Amino acid sequence: MTEKILVLGSNGQIGTELVTALRNTYGESNVVACDIRRPDYDIKNSGPFEFVNVLEKDTLNTIFNKYKPTQVYLLAALLSATGEQNPKLAWDLNMNGLLNILDLAIVYKTAKVYWPSSIAVFGPNSPKDNTDQFCVMDPNTVYGISKLAGERWCEYYHQKFGLDVRSIRYPGLISWKAAPGGGTTDYAIHIFHDALKKGNYDCFLSAETELPMLYMDDAIRGTIQLMDAPADQISIRSSYNFAGLSFTPEVLASEIRKHIPDFKLSYTANDPRQQIADSWPRSINDEIAKNDWGWKPEFNLSKMTADMLTNLKNK
Numbered sequence: 001m002t003e004k005i006l007v008l009g010s011n012g013q014i015g016t017e018l019v020t021a022l023r024n025t026y027g028e029s030n031v032v033a034c035d036i037r038r039p040d041y042d043i044k045n046s047g048p049f050e051f052v053n054v055l056e057k058d059t060l061n062t063i064f065n066k067y068k069p070t071q072v073y074l075l076a077a078l079l080s081a082t083g084e085q086n087p088k089l090a091w092d093l094n095m096n097g098l099l100n101i102l103d104l105a106i107v108y109k110t111a112k113v114y115w116p117s118s119i120a121v122f123g124p125n126s127p128k129d130n131t132d133q134f135c136v137m138d139p140n141t142v143y144g145i146s147k148l149a150g151e152r153w154c155e156y157y158h159q160k161f162g163l164d165v166r167s168i169r170y171p172g173l174i175s176w177k178a179a180p181g182g183g184t185t186d187y188a189i190h191i192f193h194d195a196l197k198k199g200n201y202d203c204f205l206s207a208e209t210e211l212p213m214l215y216m217d218d219a220i221r222g223t224i225q226l227m228d229a230p231a232d233q234i235s236i237r238s239s240y241n242f243a244g245l246s247f248t249p250e251v252l253a254s255e256i257r258k259h260i261p262d263f264k265l266s267y268t269a270n271d272p273r274q275q276i277a278d279s280w281p282r283s284i285n286d287e288i289a290k291n292d293w294g295w296k297p298e299f300n301l302s303k304m305t306a307d308m309l310t311n312l313k314n315k
């Protein structure tokens with residue numbers, strides 16, 4: 001069967017790279033990029049593009065009816081930092097956007113749905129190190145609350161309606177192709193840009209703030225691997241814990257100094273994102289993803305740093 005894939009939120013940090021990867025595998029015309037904004041890069045030229053607001057169910061219905069997708073990736077969301085600036089919008093977009101897609105996937109018999117969750121589902125009382133798939137979860141950002149509620153909806157639709165919905169709890173994603181979208185982990189991208197442009201970076205998180213991170217190449221590969229896995233290998237229908245590496249700003253700066261020896265890192269005190277970072281785990285246990293469908297990250301800190309700097313220099 002020919003796959004027909006919708007990617008909603010195609011212009012964002014993940015969508016930009018996911019659309020390209022899916023088009024390489026399934027063919028340009030079979031992957032429809034959808035976003036509320038016009039893309040200003042390759043996606044529009046290399047395959048179909050549709051303007052879609054995931055909160056407009058009528059428009060979504062028209063798009064589902066037009067393409068009859070076999071797979072849908074819903075990436076449109078407000079992240080942790082921007083979500084705190086507009087909590088009601090974050091809840092509306094993250095929650096009702098998901099429910100619209102889950103409902104339409106049932107009406108149009110979409111074979112598989114992908115929706116990303118996040119380490120933001122954990123909170124101040126979750127274990128900090130090697131955080132388990134199942135543990136205390138008390139997110140205190142609207143983003144985290146919406147992701148945890150979304151996970152429960154995904155599992156509910158799977159159990160009640162048999163919908164094949166799959167999900168990963170992304171850590172901070174590090175990439176060079178598209179800008180990050182307003183998260184707490186974004187410092188780990190800005191630092192590379194400023195290191196190359198200015199030779200210094202003023203970090204909004206403190207020196208010792210350790211957070212789970214993942215290079216985008218690994219994130220895209222892992223996401224497609226999960227979507228390709230046979231359904232009987234998927235034991236988690238809420239969202240899989242997923243890990244790559246963990247580091248502090250200080251450790252990342254030391255790695256950058258191996259390439260830019262004079263790089264200087266300073267810190268801004270009292271940024272509201274610090275409180276969010278302090279509520280999240282330092283590292284994640286992703287044994288279940290490894291055992292269920294063979295997940296294995298390829299990028300460690302030195303490989304990721306070298307790749308980021310090389311690509312940003314050439315950009």
Ligand code: AKB
Binds near residue numbers: 079117170186
């Ligand atoms: C954020 O910082 O909000 C995101 C995330 C961890 O989900 N990068």
